[in-house]
Amino acid sequence: MKTFSRDGRVPIEKLYRSYFGFDSSLWKNSVIYQQKIKYKHRPLSFDIMGFTTKRKGLALWIIAGVHGEEPAGPNALSTSVHYFNNLGKKLPMVIIPLANPSGYFRDWRYVNTRRARRNFDTHSVGDAEHIILRNGKPLREKAVCNEADTLTRFLIKSSKTHPPILILNFHEDESLRKLYLYSQGILGIKDPIANDIVHMLKRRGFIFYEKGMTRFNQPIVNGIIGNVGDGSIDEMMSSGKIFFDGNIVNKPKTKSIVVIETSTNLPLKTRVQAHREIMKRSEIFFNTARKILSN
């Protein structure tokens, strides 16, 4: 078995090996879901793993690899395990390093298809439409796939023991040369963490939309769009009310959620370095999130 490699991404077995470097005296390792696929007539199985610190309380969450064709986040995480082991001694944390391993392996964005096609129901690991309420009803009756079902359950369960005050969700963008990132927390486009990240990425050569509208008609300000109703786990985590196992449930809103994007037209090496640089500022960002919380 061989991981898609045309873009120079790290082979998946190497990623798993580095993720097993999360120190088991600090972290609990859960298998959120086992993805089973057929690859060249052979059955393969990939674990979606979640790491939670044994220390509980207000937490920092790191999510990467929701879309399989966006390798920078999972690759950056594989070389940041030492940093997070140190940070895990100080802060409660949740890390999902590779949310869609079979997608990463095959370079498939979704669970059931490589890319979205018109009139095609795409199964995204990061979909939460069955949890998100609009006008008192969930957007969708059932989860789009088992991955979305088990991942949302894991996140909701983890938010009881490790309530996130900051979520950093590492994505990439291949459709546009210019970028914007999503700030889904209470401060939206004014979120200081989102603004810091835009500055860091600009310094690395990434180009952002300063203003204008997205193709979904959302306003962009300084490279950021705020509070998008996109049916994602990010929207779910920013919601104060969700639909869970047949009931409408109140939950705390996560104050700061930043969905990071790097454009895939730059070399993977540059993108990985950018993601790593952001990861290594996690502690500073967490302290900023604490301040947002206390204001």
Ligand SMILES: [Zn+2]
């Ligand atoms: Zn993405």
